[in-house]
Amino acid sequence: MPDIQENLPLPLYNAAQVRELDARLIAAGTSGFELMRRAAHAAWRALRRRWPEAGAATVFAGRGNNAGDGYLLAALAQRAGWRVRVLAVGDPQQLQGDAALARDEARQAGVAIEPWSECAALDGVLVDALLGTGLGGSVREPYAQAIRQINASGLPVLAVDIPSGLSADTGCALGVAVRAGLTVTFIGLKLGLFTGEAPDHVGALVFDDLAADPYIVAAQPVSTRRLAVGGVACLAPRPRTAHKGHFGHVLVVGGDLGLGGAALLSAESALRAGAGLVSLATRDVHVPAALARRPELMSRGVESANQALALMTGADVLVVGPGLGQEAWGRSLLSAAAGLDRPQVWDADALNLLAAGAVGAPARGVLTPHPGEAARLLGSDIGAVQADRPAAAVALARRHGAVVVLKGAGSLVADPQGRLALCDHGHPAMAGAGFGDVLAGLVGALLAQGLEPFEAASLAVWLHARAGERLGAQGRGLAASDLFPAIRQLLEEHSPCLPN
Ligand SMILES: NC(=O)C1=CN([C@@H]2O[C@H](COP(=O)(O)OP(=O)(O)OC[C@H]3O[C@@H](n4cnc5c(N)ncnc54)[C@H](O)[C@@H]3O)[C@@H](O)[C@H]2O)[C@@H](O)CC1
Numbered sequence: 001m002p003d004i005q006e007n008l009p010l011p012l013y014n015a016a017q018v019r020e021l022d023a024r025l026i027a028a029g030t031s032g033f034e035l036m037r038r039a040a041h042a043a044w045r046a047l048r049r050r051w052p053e054a055g056a057a058t059v060f061a062g063r064g065n066n067a068g069d070g071y072l073l074a075a076l077a078q079r080a081g082w083r084v085r086v087l088a089v090g091d092p093q094q095l096q097g098d099a100a101l102a103r104d105e106a107r108q109a110g111v112a113i114e115p116w117s118e119c120a121a122l123d124g125v126l127v128d129a130l131l132g133t134g135l136g137g138s139v140r141e142p143y144a145q146a147i148r149q150i151n152a153s154g155l156p157v158l159a160v161d162i163p164s165g166l167s168a169d170t171g172c173a174l175g176v177a178v179r180a181g182l183t184v185t186f187i188g189l190k191l192g193l194f195t196g197e198a199p200d201h202v203g204a205l206v207f208d209d210l211a212a213d214p215y216i217v218a219a220q221p222v223s224t225r226r227l228a229v230g231g232v233a234c235l236a237p238r239p240r241t242a243h244k245g246h247f248g249h250v251l252v253v254g255g256d257l258g259l260g261g262a263a264l265l266s267a268e269s270a271l272r273a274g275a276g277l278v279s280l281a282t283r284d285v286h287v288p289a290a291l292a293r294r295p296e297l298m299s300r301g302v303e304s305a306n307q308a309l310a311l312m313t314g315a316d317v318l319v320v321g322p323g324l325g326q327e328a329w330g331r332s333l334l335s336a337a338a339g340l341d342r343p344q345v346w347d348a349d350a351l352n353l354l355a356a357g358a359v360g361a362p363a364r365g366v367l368t369p370h371p372g373e374a375a376r377l378l379g380s381d382i383g384a385v386q387a388d389r390p391a392a393a394v395a396l397a398r399r400h401g402a403v404v405v406l407k408g409a410g411s412l413v414a415d416p417q418g419r420l421a422l423c424d425h426g427h428p429a430m431a432g433a434g435f436g437d438v439l440a441g442l443v444g445a446l447l448a449q450g451l452e453p454f455e456a457a458s459l460a461v462w463l464h465a466r467a468g469e470r471l472g473a474q475g476r477g478l479a480a481s482d483l484f485p486a487i488r489q490l491l492e493e494h495s496p497c498l499p500n
């Protein structure tokens with residue numbers, strides 16, 4: 001994920017909402033040019049902080065207001081004694097409005113403005129002011145070629161507002177997109193800075209509110225919120241008189257022949273996240289190993305749906321799917337669970353069986369698909385899911401009347417009403433076996449401790465990603481069960497067990 005600041009605001013906007021917000025600020029009396037001037041100052045400040053010794057900058061400018069920001073930044077750098085050039089993609093004479101004023105100001109400051117060409121020599125920090133939130137459709141030539149030149153240069157890159165070519169709505173590269181070391185973004189955070197392919201393009205992220213009136217900002221409708229301290233629900237402190245019956249009984253159902261580890265990981269995760277009681281319904285053959293590893297779990301061998309149903313009716317929360325398989329055993333257990341009215345987390349093969357039409361979704365479900373499972377559930381392909389992850393998450397939530405966690409970098413939590421939360425934590429060291437099983441158990445434990453499905457899923461995703469981030473910093477080879485102590489620690493920092 002981008003190297004994010006701790007103090008980023010929670011709301012995330014799509015491109016249309018950001019444009020609306022800009023227009024409201026302008027209508028309330030701050031001119032567009034004044035906003036552009038503040039944007040240029042913010043970008044220039046961030047550039048100097050990151051590369052104080054560079055002394056030279058090459059600004060790639062397009063033809064809209066994003067270019068205007070770049071021209072004003074060039075003027076600031078020129079006046080500070082840096083070597084500056086603007087490479088204009090498209091005819092700079094055709095700039096209009098504020099962007100034309102900005103171009104004139106750069107000229108007056110003595111900035112050299114040259115037409116861009118593939119052979120242009122590049123110098124110092126590259127400032128990407130080609131395309132901002134006004135990008136529409138796939139990047140056209142010669143912009144695409146200029147972006148490829150930036151990416152091939154090996155020079156440091158600062159992106160103004162958003163890396164050019166990245167969709168502000170989906171975080172997908174529309175053909176090609178700049179890979180920046182630093183992105184400075186203005187007024188409101190764009191959803192596309194955090195999801196899709198964004199983590200590989202944004203670099204470190206700096207936010208500047210351009211001194212926008214907070215009342216106007218607060219009045220702007222928002223599409224999504226970031227998961228952050230203050231933005232995720234807390235578990236209540238425990239009374240000193242607490243007993244295990246207060247914190248729910250989670251039953252994990254899974255672990256067909258040869259697949260026992262996944263269900264055990266989920267059950268252990270539920271235990272380590274504070275569920276009062278955790279049972280495991282699995283194949284007989286897996287029970288001795290489960291008992292040996294975790295005697296605190298009530299590990300039961302079930303060979304028929306009837307046996308499983310007896311356990312299910314005694315539990316408060318079900319976690320169904322890890323290692324469930326798609327054979328008769330798994331199908332019968334899932335069918336037994338589907339009709340029960342209690343919170344249920346469905347993962348892995350439970351989702352594959354749901355996609356295959358073997359069962360219907362449970363009434364109070366939290367579904368936790370990775371992009372492949374989401375594609376199967378939507379009857380599309382992974383490319384289509386990843387091309388618009390927020391839309392895919394909401395579509396799934398609506399289709400199944402459930403809370404949905406769409407996993408992968410920039411995990412999303414959606415509900416059927418269209419509420420969306422995005423997690424901008426995580427680490428590529430988490431790309432491995434068992435991490436999904438741990439997440440499913442964690443959601444189960446939080447449901448058992450009284451959180452509503454959307455809150456439980458959001459807190460679980462956030463804790464899981466932050467734990468992975470902490471441990472991933474040590475490098476490759478992270479095992480999913482390594483997360484347990486870190487999750488415990490983070491949960492205690494967030495929701496202390498005892499009252500203050
Ligand atoms: N008043 C405002 O609205 C403010 C805007 N700001 C900046 O302005 C940006 C938005 O400006 P604009 O709305 O003018 O849009 P942009 O400057 O992002 O892009 C518009 C330009 O890109 C071209 N373009 C669009 N799609 C293209 C494609 N697929 N291939 C090639 N060219 C394409 C258009 O023809 C147009 O020339 C923000 O990202 C931000 O950097 C800031 O200055 C702050 C204030």
Ligand SMILES: [K+]
Nearest residue numbers: 128131162164
């Ligand atoms: K840009």
